[in-house]
Every structure is written in structure tokens, then in C-alpha cells.
Amino acid sequence: MKTITRRQLSREPARLKNIKPGESVLVPDAKGGLVVTRRKKNKMTAEQIFAEIERLSAGCPSIDTLAFLREGEE
Amino acid sequence: MRIYADSSFLVSCLYRPDPGHRGAKAFFLKHAAEEWLTTSWSQLETINGLRQLSRSKPGPPPALAEALRRLFKHWHEAGSFSLEETDADQAVNDAAQISAALGHRFRIRAADLLHIALLEQINPDLFVTRDRDQHALAAARAFNSRFVP
Numbered sequence: 001m002k003t004i005t006r007r008q009l010s011r012e013p014a015r016l017k018n019i020k021p022g023e024s025v026l027v028p029d030a031k032g033g034l035v036v037t038r039r040k041k042n043k044m045t046a047e048q049i050f051a052e053i054e055r056l057s058a059g060c061p062s063i064d065t066l067a068f069l070r071e072g073e074e
Numbered sequence: 075m076r077i078y079a080d081s082s083f084l085v086s087c088l089y090r091p092d093p094g095h096r097g098a099k100a101f102f103l104k105h106a107a108e109e110w111l112t113t114s115w116s117q118l119e120t121i122n123g124l125r126q127l128s129r130s131k132p133g134p135p136p137a138l139a140e141a142l143r144r145l146f147k148h149w150h151e152a153g154s155f156s157l158e159e160t161d162a163d164q165a166v167n168d169a170a171q172i173s174a175a176l177g178h179r180f181r182i183r184a185a186d187l188l189h190i191a192l193l194e195q196i197n198p199d200l201f202v203t204r205d206r207d208q209h210a211l212a213a214a215r216a217f218n219s220r221f222v223p
Binding site: 043044045046047049050052053054056057058060061062063064065066068069070 | 081082085086087088089090091092093094099102103106123126127130132133134135138141142145148149152153154183204205
């Protein structure tokens with residue numbers, strides 16, 4: 001676990017804001033300190049993502065995206 | 075393995091009714107455990123491409139592009155993709171050099187030049203595209219490139 005002193009925290013508060021999901025940072029003090037944790041985000045599997053894409057695109061027309069987006073481009 | 079896909083591949087991945095979706099999805103699922111990289115440029119081109127599809131007659135509703143944009147963002151936060159920091163000025167300079175060296179031999183769109191220039195910075199193990207021209211250009215620059223029809 002990373003440690004940030006109170007002095008560092010007062011000078012650079014963004015260091016706590018920028019912690020990653022699942023990461024914890026200890027800010028020590030005389031009473032043992034404060035642990036700041038950002039909760040982990042729920043991971044979505046690729047299959048779940050594609051299932052969501054399927055659901056969102058239901059009823060949409062078939063488009064050859066490569067041909068359509070390249071049309072007239074140079 | 076670090077994989078960088080261009081917008082031709084990403085748009086097909088995200089738009090289910092695209093005839094190329096099945097191939098793009100199959101390729102992605104085969105390599106789902108790998109590290110997939112995007113850049114600010116590939117994100118912009120992909121999201122703009124999804125929005126442009128609404129101009130097709132018939133086309134998807136504009137709300138679909140926004141829903142897919144949010145899903146793509148979520149895919150970065152909670153899935154396989156990660157945004158690679160790149161230097162835009164450096165990319166433009168590299169693109170100019172690639173154009174000077176290969177512009178007379180290959181069919182190159184200026185926007186696609188940037189993808190190849192970004193490859194120089196992020197140096198992925200594999201570049202993936204659905205665009206034959208892009209694939210040929212990447213191969214000419216000695217990048218390991220995969221064309222997904």
C-alpha cells in the first residue's frame with residue numbers, strides 16, 4: 001500500500017483523487033492514519049460487451065461501415 | 075501481447091449489423107485476454123465513425139452512436155481496452171515523413187497516416203485493421219499487421 005504524508009496531501013490533493021480502482025493509500029498520523037480506498041469496478045467480459053452491443057443494435061440496418069466511411073475520402 | 079486496432083476494425087466491432095462484425099468479433103474474442111490499446115486518435119475516429127453511420131439512408135438512430143460511445147468508454151474502464159498516451163505533434167511529424175517516403179507508392183488517406191505514425195510511438199506487437207490499404211502501409215513499415223476481412 002502506498003503512503004502519502006499529510007504534508008504531501010495538503011500540497012498535492014490530486015494524489016488521492018488519482019488513485020486507481022482497487023488501490024488504497026495510507027495517510028499516516030499519530031492515531032494510526034487514514035486509509036483511502038477506491039473500490040474496484042465491476043469487470044465486464046468481452047462476451048458481456050458483445051451481448052450488450054447485440055442488444056443495442058437490434059433492428060438497425062445493415063451497413064458496410066468500411067465502404068460507407070471511406071466513401072469519397074482521400 | 076499488445077494489440078492496436080484502427081477505427082475500421084473498432085467500428086465493425088461496435089456496430090453489430092456491419093457485415094464485417096462477425097469477423098471482427100471472432101478475432102477479438104480469440105484475443106480477448108490480450109492487452110488492447112487505443113489512442114485519442116483511434117477513439118475519436120471510431121466514435122465519429124459511429125455517429126456518421128446515422129447519415130446513411132437507412133441508418134441507425136443518433137442515440138445508438140451515443141450508447142455505443144458510452145459502452146466503448148466502459149470497455150476501457152472495466153474491460154480489455156486501455157488508452158495509450160501519445161504525442162500528437164510527434165505523430166504529425168512522423169506522418170509527414172511516412173507520406174514523403176511512401177505517398178507515391180501507396181493509397182494513403184491523411185487520417186490513416188496518423189494511425190501508422192502512432193504505431194511508431196506505441197510499438198504494439200500486432201496491428202489489426204479491416205482496411206487493405208492500411209494493412210499494406212503498416213506492413214511496408216515493417217509492423218506485424220493483420221488484415222481482418
